[in-house]
Amino acid sequence: MTRTKAAAWAGGACYLLMVGLLVGAAPRASGTVHGVGALLAVSLLVGVVRRMPLPTLAMALLGSTAVVVVPPRSAHESPAASYQGQFLSYLAVDLVVGFIVATCARRASVAAVAVSFTVQFLVIGGFAHGDGLAVNGVIALLALAASCMAGLLSRERREHAVALRAQEVAEAVTAERLRIARELHDMVAHSIGIIAIQAGVGSRVMQTQPAEAREALRAIEATSRETLSGLRRTLVSLRQADRGATASEQSPLAPSPGLADIERLAAATAGAELRVDVSRTGEQRPVPADIDLSAYRIVQEALTNVVRHAGTERCRVAIDYGEEELSVEVVDDGRGASGDGSGHGFGLIGMRERVGLLGGHLSAGPRTEGGFRVAARLPLPASVGVPVEGR
Structure with missing residues (x-):
């Protein structure tokens, strides 16, 4: 310097x-x-x-x-x-x-x-x-005015670029905050819902059916550990990204969940006295990570709502691998809901945000024959048929 x-x-x-x-x-x-x-x-x-x-x-x-x-x-x-x-x-x-x-x-x-x-x-x-006085004066004035105008245009262009950059940064921060909020909501709300139901079951049968009470406590322990592991992955990733770590250092401690984990999710939900029937149609193949995670979170949040609000013991999850889009559907025959269910929290809002970011379509609402239906269609890129690295 x-x-x-x-x-x-x-x-x-x-x-x-x-x-x-x-x-x-x-x-x-x-x-x-x-x-x-x-x-x-x-x-x-x-x-x-x-x-x-x-x-x-x-x-x-x-x-x-x-x-x-x-x-x-x-x-x-x-x-x-x-x-x-x-x-x-x-x-x-x-x-x-x-x-x-x-x-x-x-x-x-x-x-x-x-x-x-x-x-x-x-x-x-x-x-x-003589005449040179007026000519030179006009030329000098025009030259000074031209330089000032060029400077003003350059200043405005720079200030506009700075404003655009600040807006981009603000939008990126907002998008990241929403992403973290969705992840935490989908992960924690599902687990807390199951824990609450298992705790209620355990407290009711503790004196009369000790074996079932122990099963409920084991389910609470397993769900709690899984939730803590997910929270730890999220927090470690955020801290490493804040320190500017390399890509290898920022990799999560465990792979993010996806469609391959739906059966495990259904088994965990069964502990909350909800039977989940999972069906898959179409050519099952790897899909991009963001679509895979979003589809899993949509199913997870839909099952959370069924556990908390539907008052039913059964629901159905259908996954269809189409040529151009991936479809997921969660249907129950419970009490349904009024409106779009937004009064229950941010679950449906988070689903719509996830689907909107991927350019898909979400429909959620009561069925005429009873119960509630959540259906999401997520477009697949043209190269999705080519095998990709596993998670």
Whole structure:
């Protein structure tokens, strides 16, 4: 950083040196040569203008004004023509002003424009003659206005890009929060529902049927351990991602659940006195991980709602592997629900969010013949038929 700063200031010193050479060492060159030379020399200020733009503007004004006020002694040009060429040096000042308008605070930008405008028009008014006064004044005004407009457009474009980036970050944070909320809800709500029912069964039969009470306690223990394991995977993944760990370090401690675990989910639900009949149709094959997990969570949440609200002992889970979409359906013959069941919490909301993110369709509601039905259709990518790595 120190070397870069030193190089920047060296460029500023070289700029002043080059202007001095133009003014003193080439006195017989034309005014146009002096003006163009001063304009090209401003490239030496690129390093310092990024760190100290206002001092850079002062150097550019000093150099450009020196080129104008020290007239060349050329025998081939009239004084008026000589000054008209030398006024080109102020284009360098306009470039610096444009950079200040684009990058600095508005107060500093207004001050830079005001100082540049004042110096240029005082010098032009003092050294231009006749018709050249109006022409050079208009050209200088247009050049300064053009540099200011370019700077404003650059500022607006940068601010717009920053605003878009901030919006993208906010949307990504919101999406991640919703994802975590869905995962925790689907995982914890199902397990807590089963634990609550098993605890109720155990308390009722503890005195009369000790064997069934022990089974209920074992089911509570198994469900609790599984839930704690899932929570630990989620928390470890979040902590590792927060530390910026590598991809291998961020891998979960165990694979995420999927359609292959539906039978195990049904067996766990059976402990809550709910029999789940699982049927699969179509060509069973691996599906993308996000679809696999979402289908499992939809079935899990639907079974949780059946356990908590349906008041029935049986339900049916149907999984259909279609050519273009994966369909899952959970149907029970219990009490049903009023409306869309949203009053029971965020379960159906989470289902709709999962399906919506995958571009699918979800229908959930009471059946005319009684009970409740949840059906989701998840589109499959064209390459889903090709075998993929197992989980």
